[in-house]
Amino acid sequence: MNETLLQKNTRVLLIWLPVVLLACSILFYVLMRMQAHHMQLKQLLLKQDNTWDAFLQKNGNIGKNITGEYQISEPGAIIKWDKPDELKDTVIYYPAKKKSLPFQMLTRRYEWQNKGYAVTTFVSSTEISHLIIKVFLTEAGILILLLIAIVILNRKNADALWRPFFSSMQQANEYDITTNQSLSLPAETGIAEFNELNLTLTRLTSNAHDAYDRQKQFVENASHEMQTPLAIIRSKLELLINQPNLTEKAAALLGDITEANDRLSQMNRTLLLLAKIENNQFPAVEPVNVSEMLQQLVNNFKNHYEEFPAITTTIDEGVMVHANPSLIEILLTNLTKNAIVHNVPGGKIIISLTAVGLIIKNTGLPTAASPNELFERFKKGSHQSKTTGLGLALVKQICSLYKYTVSYQFSEGWHTVSVNL
């Protein structure tokens, strides 16, 4: 699964920062323990010196034992001790408190008047361990605050940093090559990378638009240029079919040529029309009564066809759109015609028009092309040679001009085309 940059960044921070902080805390704790140990040792040594000094000054006449402070052993044989003074943990029981408390002790051997003494000094471990715990807890608290602060700052900062990026993204997303000239993204975002991104995007879209323009122009020019030869062929054919003494065979050939030529002309005209819609050469819009137009159109079609499929129409009255009437007529005609042409013998057509949109359903054979491809130019769902394969492309073009959505589906022997007005 993909995450956003911000999510990923936060996740990495949340995984690794605690690890780093934990490691640091452990290190901190260990170092602090070492320091505390060292400090206790120093304290005990100092106490030793003080106790022995006091003992010598008073010629041995001091208390031999003060609980929790020092203890001087009875004089005995002189014991030479190879080992250095050793720090040891111990527990002293305080009867008043009825508690054993942890202490550290240090024992050292001394010589006085040819007798051996062992002086043990004590220091309480409780305070220092309390201190260590308190310091450590404080530190941990600070580290957690730090973690939260880093994550929040990072998120805030990333938000601000990426703002130009998201604004560019949104504009690029909304960019429509058919209508927009090129993207107008700010050249200065304050971040060099994004400046470059904007520059690249702008260049890319303007190149794409140029290519699109050239292609459009090509289609329009090609269609224009083809009109004259087509007109010549048509005129010559008309002269030819009026020649006297035409044999039946020649007439049949001429008939085929005429038909093919007319289809070519029709295709050419449709391509030109497509190019013109793309070039937005139908700017004149006016209120169009779709209901009336559709009703009339269906009636006309009924007159044109000998075998008209059974048709059911439910047309809400007064459905209006704001558009170019010729284009709406082309849209309705193409869809209705398709429902008739791509039908089966004894088939049915259901047309319903509401303020929401138009739905045309007809019985028919499944199409060879996929639903999306059907709206592309020269994509045919069947191999009917008499269709140009441009009808639905025209429908799509008109729909996209007026921002209608058009969709097609086939299920259980029914073709359904819906247009949301």
Added chain:
Amino acid sequence: MKLLVVEDEPSLLQSILDYFTQEDFLCEGAATYNSAITKIDSFDYDCIILDINLPDGNGLQLLQYLRQYKKQEGVVIISARDSLDDKIKGLDIGADDYLTKPFHLSELNARIKALIRRKYTHGVDILEAGNLRLDLSSRTVNCATQPLSLTKNEYDLLVYLLNNSNRVVSKQAIAEHIYGEQADNMPSFDFVYSQIKNLKRKLKEKGCDDLVQTVYGLGYKLSL
């Protein structure tokens, strides 16, 4: 009737000249703006067929020139530019009709005939063929004095055939004439066949037999 055809494509020009010569017009052709101006200056024409795109000028300028000098020739513009703007501009300047390439010569013929009738035969709007009489102003048809009731399409079809009498008119030309650009959306021309069938039946009922004939698979012909 004198006709000037201004068209830069020699092949198309020749076709139009051929067609209208057969229709007993006195035809002249001009392939450039300048030669057209010279011809207009020197002669009077009843009708001018005018292409907009000329190698050394624009058909619309030529039209302006004509109207400026108060020449009253009927003008039919033929052009590959089928944009509405050009059409409106042309008609505004004073063209009588506008036809988009590629067109059927029979359609051009019908337009020219209609134009000439409008301009030069005041009040007499009657087409005749044998004992068939069609009154354009009242839109009535009589066959041997018996009134014939036709649908709008059948009437249009009959007028078209009468205008192109003694000529083979293709199914496509008929379809385009009656349904205009709608004809593009017709997957077949069966409906032309059924219109013709109905028309022939009605003519036969009133005694105008064999006026309209089917010519192989090519089209139809109204013979006198």
